[in-house]
Amino acid sequence: MDSKITDSLTQFNTLGLEADCFSLVRARQEAELIAICLQTFKAQEPLLLIGGGSNIVLTETFQGTAVLVQTKGIEVSQDDEHYYLKVEAGEVWHELIQFCLEHNMPGLENLALIPGSVGAAPIQNIGAYGAELAQFCDWVEYLDLPSGEIKRLEGCDCEFAYRESIFKNTLKRRAVILRVGLVLPKVWQPNLSYGPLQELSKRKQGVTPKEVFDCICDTRMAKLPDPAVLGNVGSFFKNPVVSQQTFERLQQQYVDIVGYPLEDSQVKLAAGWLIDRAGLKGESVGNASIHLKQALVIVNKGGCSGQDVCDLARLVIDRIFDDFGVRLEVEPRIIGATGQKELADA
Template identity: 85%
Template sequence: MDSKTTHSLTQFNTLGIKADCLRLVRARQEAELVAICLQAFKQQEPILLIGGGSNIVLTETFEGTAVLVETKGIEVTQGEQCYYLKVEAGEVWHDLINFCLDNEMPGLENLALIPGSVGAAPIQNIGAYGAELAQFCDWVEYLDLVSGEIKRLKGGDCEFAYRESIFKNALKHRAVILRVGFVLPKAWQPNLSYGPLQELSERSQGVTPREVFDCICETRMAKLPDPAVLGNVGSFFKNPVVSQQTFDALKRQYSDIVGYTLDDSKIKLAAGWLIDRAGLKGLSVGNASIHLKQALVIVNKGGCSGQDVCDLARLVIDRIFEQFGVRLEVEPRIIGATGQKELADA
């Protein structure tokens, strides 16, 4: 490795981890993106797609091609009841929401300030404050690396679940998302069921989409550190889903435990509450630390390695399991020399 030319990925991951790759290319047009990915795939070269770099933990030099997805473009059509958007993968997610509000097409405002690109959003089925991408996804268009074809999946066929999709499972390592289609109903109804938004629902006068947007932005900025100031990937741990029986048992022991009932009567626990209740805020390994204001966030205090982050994440998971009997999972992708790996192997 020492004799090979490498390229820095430090500025392309929001954790600010110092890491390199063997080849770094920018793809600003679809044709470039397709050609680069197909060439690397045919040569059996590892491929790392980077949008906003807000969902990756780099643990070592990436021995392949890192592709910066920078394709841009938003097209809008409309029917009698809905707006339809075709959005290129390289668009910044938060910029899309601003675009929609500026053009009086509300619906996505609960997902404001989630870092990352549009192309990465379906992979995680991003969600926050009572909303998920799956509610608005009309279709996803992707390059199938095996066949070389460009295919389109309807939203209902993407196997969306909590932080899950077909792109993390059956199409993992096979699909390169090119663009996403969204459908936004013209008959807008505010989603005020979650957290600080409940205060807006108590008002006697109507709530506007911009007010919902502003509330979400203010809440996120108060709780989540700016990656430009303190490196992070936002929420590091998924909210675990448990049975009603498990929740009831925990409730008897911890009366203030935070949980939300899902459609199938399962309970989604607040991972941040579990970490906070276990007294883990400020816990550090090397220069990686649990953020003092938001227990879901791991921050880079300066010069931390991907190994620091992974070791800290494992420590948190073990501590939570020991105290609550609940196993946390991580949200970001752990990236090793040849691609994504499991946290246990990092």
């Protein structure tokens, strides 16, 4: 474990926002991660855990310790029907998928190129193109800060929902995820239900995991800007879920509205369609802007502040509510001086 002389967090958030912290620590080993987190928690000082930095909006100097989670390791076991992976929190999510494909363990390819670390994946229950982490999560091990104990939650007890988990609610500010257990069936079934993957389903000769992986990567790279070139956190807004009645009302006015049926007579609307239909592509506040190619994405045009991003997000939310009567929610965590805060308070 080594404390950095610099306290800048700019290179550790994919939006490229200029922000500082009082103390910055790299934790490469589990013991180091546990020690610094417990020390900070017991001192009642603010603690910010950073994996890939792809899901945070830094709005001001963080008045505490930021810990870069860089623990590494992938262990694999198997039985007759499944592969079981034990993955350390600091592993890069996309690199894990590449590892699985290289070792003939497909299943995660629909989640390719989602930025961030393995440890952050359960918090958001990351998902894309018809798949989500909850389908593959066997268990999550975490450090319980109040007790100092390492605990394990089975996947079924993680309260996974759309971009939700127990780690965003009951265990918020008290759990440090150490590693994640994943289970992959040995009999691979391609998930081709979403968007561009539907074209692959029409092939008579079938499809390979690598072809699904390549299709997802090509699609994401065409839609989403590279954070190294144009700062962003990927999709900024959740797809709102409305009742079937609300969807039918909107459909009467907007015949081309995009929605996906869910259980319990609910429909998931495409937030990108709503933002595009409202004419908000290219809308800017300061140096934060709605991406011209993908309306779900807020980008840093250069010198953008966290306040610019939050002000633009509120503008979008208000406009969508005024136009459609639908309330959008943001995906990334808004980080203030002492920790996570609500967008309304940023």
